[in-house]
Amino acid sequence: xxxxxxxxxxxxxxxxxxxxxxxxxxxxxxxxxxxxxxxxxxxxxxxxxxxxxxxxxxxxxxxxxxxxxxxxxxxxxxxxxxxxxxxxxxxxxxxxxxxxxxxxxxxxxxxxxxxxxxxxxxxxxxxxxxxxxxxxxxxxxxxxxxxxxxxxxxxxxxxxxxxxxxxxxxxxxxxxxxxxxxxxxxxxxxxxxxxxxxxxxxxxxxxxxxxxxxxxxxxxxxxxxxxxxxxxxxxxxxxxxxxxxxxxxxxxxxxxxxxxxxxxxxxxxxxxxxxxxxxxxxxxxxxxxxxxxxxxxxx
Amino acid sequence: xxxxxxxxxxxxxxxxxxxxxxxxxxxxxxxxxxxxxxxxxxxxxxxxxxxxxxxxxxxxxxxxxxxxxxxxxxxxxxxxxxxxxxxxxxxxxxxxxxxxxxxxxxxxxxxxxxxxxxxxxxxxxxxxxxxxxxxxxxxxxxxxxxxxxxxxxxxxxxxxxxxxxxxxxxxxxxxxxxxxxxxxxxxxxxxxxxxxxxxxxxxxxxxxxxxxxxxxxxxxxxxxxxxxxxxxxxxxxxxxxxxxxxxxxxxxxxxxxxxxxxx
Numbered sequence: 001x002x003x004x005x006x007x008x009x010x011x012x013x014x015x016x017x018x019x020x021x022x023x024x025x026x027x028x029x030x031x032x033x034x035x036x037x038x039x040x041x042x043x044x045x046x047x048x049x050x051x052x053x054x055x056x057x058x059x060x061x062x063x064x065x066x067x068x069x070x071x072x073x074x075x076x077x078x079x080x081x082x083x084x085x086x087x088x089x090x091x092x093x094x095x096x097x098x099x100x101x102x103x104x105x106x107x108x109x110x111x112x113x114x115x116x117x118x119x120x121x122x123x124x125x126x127x128x129x130x131x132x133x134x135x136x137x138x139x140x141x142x143x144x145x146x147x148x149x150x151x152x153x154x155x156x157x158x159x160x161x162x163x164x165x166x167x168x169x170x171x172x173x174x175x176x177x178x179x180x181x182x183x184x185x186x187x188x189x190x191x192x193x194x195x196x197x198x199x200x201x202x203x204x205x206x207x208x209x210x211x212x213x214x215x216x217x218x219x220x221x222x223x224x225x226x227x228x229x230x231x232x233x234x235x236x237x238x239x240x241x242x243x244x245x246x247x248x249x250x251x252x253x254x255x256x257x258x259x260x261x262x263x264x265x266x267x268x269x270x271x272x273x274x275x276x277x278x279x280x281x282x283x284x285x286x287x288x289x290x291x292x293x294x295x296x297x298x299x
Numbered sequence: 300x301x302x303x304x305x306x307x308x309x310x311x312x313x314x315x316x317x318x319x320x321x322x323x324x325x326x327x328x329x330x331x332x333x334x335x336x337x338x339x340x341x342x343x344x345x346x347x348x349x350x351x352x353x354x355x356x357x358x359x360x361x362x363x364x365x366x367x368x369x370x371x372x373x374x375x376x377x378x379x380x381x382x383x384x385x386x387x388x389x390x391x392x393x394x395x396x397x398x399x400x401x402x403x404x405x406x407x408x409x410x411x412x413x414x415x416x417x418x419x420x421x422x423x424x425x426x427x428x429x430x431x432x433x434x435x436x437x438x439x440x441x442x443x444x445x446x447x448x449x450x451x452x453x454x455x456x457x458x459x460x461x462x463x464x465x466x467x468x469x470x471x472x473x474x475x476x477x478x479x480x481x482x483x484x485x486x487x488x489x490x491x492x493x494x495x496x497x498x499x500x501x502x503x504x505x506x507x508x509x510x511x512x513x514x515x516x517x518x519x520x521x522x523x524x525x526x527x528x529x530x531x532x533x534x535x536x537x538x539x540x541x542x543x544x545x546x547x548x549x550x551x552x553x554x555x556x557x558x559x560x561x562x
Contacts, residue, residue, distance in 0.1 A: 049561075052396075053396055054396055054397060054562040056561055071399065071401040074396075074397065074398065075399035077399075081397055085389060085390035085391050085393060085394040086389070086391065087310060087314075087389065088389060090310075094309065094313065097309050098306065098310055098395075101302060101309050102306060102395055102398045103398060
């Protein structure tokens with residue numbers, strides 16, 4: 001097990017009558033890419049804002065790098081939270097110089113050039129921030145987050161405003177950073193992107209955590225199977241008698257079912273065979289993260 | 300300290316509003332001095348009431364120029380309000396904190412800015428007074444009353460820290476500027492309604508009295524003395540102490556607000 005870089009314990013945030021985050025607890029381990037998932041209003045940004053010291057938790061605590069909530073922890077984190085926030089009258093170079101000064105970087109010039117090149121903003125780096133398109137602003141925010149070569153990267157919807165090419169580039173960028181052993185916390189709506197990038201998932205629904213674990217476990221837990229048998233009606237009646245099996249859909253010549261987490265395809269084959277039904281086909285289907293996410297949100 | 304200065308410099312070196320407001324200040328202060336000089340020449344009876352000397356003569360020029368410049372502090376105070384409220388509106392203060400700045404450093408950064416702006420305004424006012432005096436004065440006694448420049452420096456810190464408090468409280472640039480400007484007459488009216496004595500302790504009154512109307516005390520003292528027209532005035536040391544307390548209070552309150560506030 002790699003070392004814990006962030007420990008979140010029973011974190012809650014209440015605004016007058018609305019409880020935005022309800023007792024969320026999870027650990028973030030070094031070198032992994034975590035996806036923070038949830039629909040709008042599920043508490044993703046509120047959670048990240050508390051972790052980045054700009055919102056006060058109503059209850060609970062967190063600890064970065066084992067140092068509690070010390071302000072200096074944030075110097076080791078690169079963060080893009082919600083919208084990119086920069087001085088509109090400064091250009092990209094000057095805005096990054098501000099970030100570099102906060103991060104105590106002694107000679108940031110070369111690094112500023114490097115990150116601007118990285119996000120493809122070097123040519124337009126001399127233009128003021130207010131003239132940038134949303135995509136350019138987003139890329140500058142990523143450049144700022146990467147500037148100090150942080151140990152942890154917190155990215156809240158980093159593909160907002162990017163075109164498909166930009167999204168693909170951002171995905172590559174995040175994968176590349178992840179492969180360098182950096183810890184990444186990524187909040188995103190684009191689940192396809194999260195599935196491709198993240199090794200772990202924390203799922204929030206109306207402020208409550210509904211899943212916390214590895215991406216592999218989540219996807220494996222939710223396998224579905226397509227079944228065919230010579231006697232479909234008998235198969236249906238047998239399956240209805242098995243509490244570990246949930247029928248998802250009934251087609252004229254096949255069935256889609258979902259199994260309990262402990263059950264495998266061969267277990268299913270054995271169970272129906274014991275009831276005198278022999279499967280002519282059994283296909284395992286890996287559900288996408290999007291399907292799993294939507295199912296979890298409906299529960 | 301060096302980091303905070305570097306940070307404020309990086310943030311403000313291309314902020315044109317500040318440059319424009321300071322340029323306006325640089326123009327209006329000497330212009331106002333010349334206007335006053337011209338006004339007194341045209342109205343010798345008023346000159347007789349306020350001053351018995353040429354306003355450009357040393358040492359009178361120090362009281363004239365610091366008193367005159369104090370009116371235009373509002374221009375620079377507006378720049379403090381604008382810079383602070385922009386930091387809130389653009390969410391750059393929030394971003395600075397996300398990047399690792401502490402709220403204490405945010406306040407300290409603004410304090411450093413206030414000190415630098417006050418020092419720049421004071422230095423300019425001093426140089427203005429010196430140059431105008433050297434050109435126009437009939438004597439070279441410029442050491443006398445030179446301490447008024449120090450009082451002006453404290454006064455500007457007071458005004459600007461007050462402006463900073465307003466900006467943090469109100470958050471929206473236009474509303475903050477308007478309420479800050481409106482506060483000046485409101486304080487005067489409220490203070491005078493409550494009592495003349497109490498009014499002397501009000502923050503802007505304390506700051507303003509650091510550079511009083513030239514020869515004001517002389518005019519008061521030259522009037523007939525009786526119990527009815529005895530005017531309560533704070534001593535300079537009392538004014539300085541109170542100004543210091545108000546400046547510290549302004550920054551302490553802003554720190555307290557920022558510390559508690561979600562950004």
